[in-house]
Amino acid sequence: MGALRLEPTIIQRLHEKAAAGRWGVSVERFASALEASVARAFSGLTPDRRQIERYLDSLHLGDLALACACADGHEGAWEHFVREHRPVLYRAADAIDPGGGARDLADSLYGELFGLKERDGARLSLFRYFHGRSSLGTWLRAMLSQRYVDRLRQARRLDALPADEAPAAVPAPMKTIDPDRRRFVAAIHHAIAAALAQLVPRDRFRLACYYAQSLTLAEIGRALGEHEATASRHLARTRRSIREAVERHLKHEERMTDAEIAECFSSVMDDAGPLDLVELLGSESARKNSERDRSSYVADPPPREGTADRRGPRRREHGAE
Amino acid sequence: MQSKTDRDTALDEMLKRTLRAADDGAGVSGECVDAETMAAWSDRTLSAGGAARVESHLSQCARCQALLATLVRSTPAPIAAPSLWQRWHLRWLAPIAAAASVLALWFAVPSERPVAPQRAALEDSRQAVPSSPPPPPATPEEARGEVSQDEQRRSDNRQRAATLRQAPPAKPEPPAASADKAAPPALERDTAASARSVQETAAAPQNAPAAPPAERRELSAQGQRQTVVEALAPDPASRWRIVNRTRIERSTDSGTTWEFVAFPEATDLIAIAALSPTSAIVTTADGREFRTDDQGKTWSVRR
Numbered sequence: 014m015g016a017l018r019l020e021p022t023i024i025q026r027l028h029e030k031a032a033a034g035r036w037g038v039s040v041e042r043f044a045s046a047l048e049a050s051v052a053r054a055f056s057g058l059t060p061d062r063r064q065i066e067r068y069l070d071s072l073h074l075g076d077l078a079l080a081c082a083c084a085d086g087h088e089g090a091w092e093h094f095v096r097e098h099r100p101v102l103y104r105a106a107d108a109i110d111p112g113g114g115a116r117d118l119a120d121s122l123y124g125e126l127f128g129l130k131e132r133d134g135a136r137l138s139l140f141r142y143f144h145g146r147s148s149l150g151t152w153l154r155a156m157l158s159q160r161y162v163d164r165l166r167q168a169r170r171l172d173a174l175p176a177d178e179a180p181a182a183v184p185a186p187m188k189t190i191d192p193d194r195r196r197f198v199a200a201i202h203h204a205i206a207a208a209l210a211q212l213v214p215r216d217r218f219r220l221a222c223y224y225a226q227s228l229t230l231a232e233i234g235r236a237l238g239e240h241e242a243t244a245s246r247h248l249a250r251t252r253r254s255i256r257e258a259v260e261r262h263l264k265h266e267e268r269m270t271d272a273e274i275a276e277c278f279s280s281v282m283d284d285a286g287p288l289d290l291v292e293l294l295g296s297e298s299a300r301k302n303s304e305r306d307r308s309s310y311v312a313d314p315p316p317r318e319g320t321a322d323r324r325g326p327r328r329r330e331h332g333a334e
Numbered sequence: 335m336q337s338k339t340d341r342d343t344a345l346d347e348m349l350k351r352t353l354r355a356a357d358d359g360a361g362v363s364g365e366c367v368d369a370e371t372m373a374a375w376s377d378r379t380l381s382a383g384g385a386a387r388v389e390s391h392l393s394q395c396a397r398c399q400a401l402l403a404t405l406v407r408s409t410p411a412p413i414a415a416p417s418l419w420q421r422w423h424l425r426w427l428a429p430i431a432a433a434a435s436v437l438a439l440w441f442a443v444p445s446e447r448p449v450a451p452q453r454a455a456l457e458d459s460r461q462a463v464p465s466s467p468p469p470p471p472a473t474p475e476e477a478r479g480e481v482s483q484d485e486q487r488r489s490d491n492r493q494r495a496a497t498l499r500q501a502p503p504a505k506p507e508p509p510a511a512s513a514d515k516a517a518p519p520a521l522e523r524d525t526a527a528s529a530r531s532v533q534e535t536a537a538a539p540q541n542a543p544a545a546p547p548a549e550r551r552e553l554s555a556q557g558q559r560q561t562v563v564e565a566l567a568p569d570p571a572s573r574w575r576i577v578n579r580t581r582i583e584r585s586t587d588s589g590t591t592w593e594f595v596a597f598p599e600a601t602d603l604i605a606i607a608a609l610s611p612t613s614a615i616v617t618t619a620d621g622r623e624f625r626t627d628d629q630g631k632t633w634s635v636r637r
Contacts, residue, residue, distance in 0.1 A: 053370075054384075071379055104410070105408035105409075106408075108407055108408045108409075108410070109404055109407055109408050142369075142370055143370065144370060146370065146371075146373070146374035146377075146379050146380070147370070147373035147374045147376065147377040147379060148373075148377060151373040151376055151377050151405075152369070152370060152373040154373070154405055154408045154409065155369040155370070155372045155373035155376065155401075155405050156369045157408065158369070158372075158401050158402075158404035158405040158408055159368075159369040159372075159401055161404055162397065162400045162401045162404050165400075166397060166400070201348065202348075202352070205345075205348050205349070205352055206352070209352070212393075214386075214389050214390040214392070214393035214394075215389055215393070217393040217394075218389055218392045218393040218399070220349060220353060221353050221392075221393065221396075221399050222399065222402075222403065224346075224349045224350045224353045224354065225350075225353035225354050225396065225399060226399055226400060226402075226403035227403075228403055228406060228407075232403075232406045232407065235406055235409065236376070236402060236403075236405075236406045238378060252342060252345060252346070252349070253342075255345060255349070256338075256341055256342060256345050259345070260341075278340065278341045278344040278345075279344070281344040281345075281347055281348050282343075282344050282347065
């Protein structure tokens with residue numbers, strides 16, 4: 014899409030709708046922000062006038078005007094931002110890491126929003142990446158989350174290996190493993206991978222949220238825009254379909270008898286298998302234990318603090334299955 | 335033999351390990367979703383196609399899954415929408431409705447009873463007195479005849495409401511009774527205008543039709559208590575009396591029929607002396623004496 018020029022009447026209307034004059038944002042400045050937003054949303058596409066107008070009307074115009082004013086260093090706008098949005102940023106940091114580990118990220122983000130970096134004598138504020146497609150609050154939390162995740166993943170990569178004499182470095186004594194059991198575990202791993210590959214993206218994403226990211230049903234529902242009971246039902250249905258696919262795979266592809274299939278499932282409980290990388294990370298042991306409770310929550314939910322309201326429907330649901 | 339639950343438990347374990355392993359590995363698939371797009375997806379402002387692309391990527395990319403999980407965790411829990419009853423304006427509905435009902439009842443119910451039912455009640459009570467002893471007083475003050483003015487009014491209101499409730503709704507009210515209803519507020523609010531009102535109301539009961547027997551029986555069944563102070567004039571056929579310390583009535587046929595006599599003040603009446611069929615002296619609770627010599631049409635304060 015080439016350089017887009019919006020109609021002056023539309024810009025004027027949106028400028029008034031955003032009350033951008035409150036922060037001293039000129040019509041031209043606001044027009045450039047709107048054009049940048051349209052260019053980003055329709056990158057590689059050629060939208061018609063109606064699509065563009067509909068898109069522009071869906072923007073968080075007030076927040077976009079505030080971001081423009083803050084990026085330009087408007088004092089009143091900054092006062093407003095500090096009063097209304099900075100607490101949101103710090104509350105999000107505390108929610109992400111209650112131990113205060115994300116506070117420094119929030120501070121650094123705040124500094125970049127203010128535009129501590131300069132290029133060619135001009136301040137470079139992070140606000141230039143805000144296009145009004147979400148609320149300013151959500152955008153701030155997303156920026157903070159991104160930095161937190163990247164730092165976490167980087168730290169995980171840089172974790173030092175334990176010293177040679179450390180207990181964790183000492184390999185566990187080799188257990189005598191039944192060769193059949195090893196075959197069973199490999200077969201079921203293969204079957205599960207095949208079943209996961211057959212899932213639609215949303216179901217797979219829901220599974221990942223639950224099993225890998227340890228989100229609660231309410232959080233999954235919030236992320237996917239569905240009720241937590243709906244998320245619970247979808248999870249149960251997906252798991253049932255995976256179980257049936259695995260059983261089918263073992264029976265038809267691996268030519269296993271019913272007894273061997275049962276042995277496969279038993280093997281999983283006894284042997285973590287080669288993909289159990291979490292268990293090898295000592296620092297994750299506490300997390301793993303909590304997640305074992307959480308995992309059994311789907312099958313037969315144990316009492317867990319703060320989830321009493323969610324357990325009822327799940328228990329009934331499994332009873333119905 | 336394994337149950338489905340056992341297999342589900344095993345499967346849970348496998349899924350956890352498998353998906354977690356993907357998260358711990360590289361887990362980045364293609365071009366990741368940037369924070370601005372993730373925020374827009376989270377606020378559901380992306381187009382359908384854009385949202386589907388994001389979801390497709392999220393289903394494969396562990397890094398973006400982690401980003402979304404962190405974003406969700408940083409989201410303040412939505413405040414549950416208040417139930418209908420919890421909304422502030424509806425929460426006050428019941429008290430406001432109750433207060434409005436009380437006010438409506440207060441204004442709708444006249445402060446003075448209609449003449450006919452009252453007379454019927456009085457007649458009934460008069461007839462009932464010799465045959466049965468009066469009910470015991472509710473309070474020691476009543477027993478001593480020292481019921482306060484407020485208590486007396488409350489008792490009157492209760493009696494009045496009961497009378498209205500028991501009156502047949504379809505039966506048209508006598509015009510004289512309507513005139514009588516309008517008089518007491520004028521007496522309370524505008525003393526100067528009371529004389530005219532009193533004259534209008536004083537004549538009304540004379541033309542009022544007798545209360546129906548059904549009403550009389552109902553009132554009798556209810557057993558309402560009347561406080562009656564009756565005085566005999568030298569002429570035995572002439573009688574004056576105070577009913578419930580608020581109402582003056584006069585009889586010229588030895589108490590067979592009674593007519594309402596208007597009094598210029600809404601005050602507590604404690605004694606009455608009958609001088610003649612046309613003259614009487616009434617003593618109020620605050621010690622004043624009122625005299626009439628024209629059948630109660632006009633009253634003069636003696637002291």
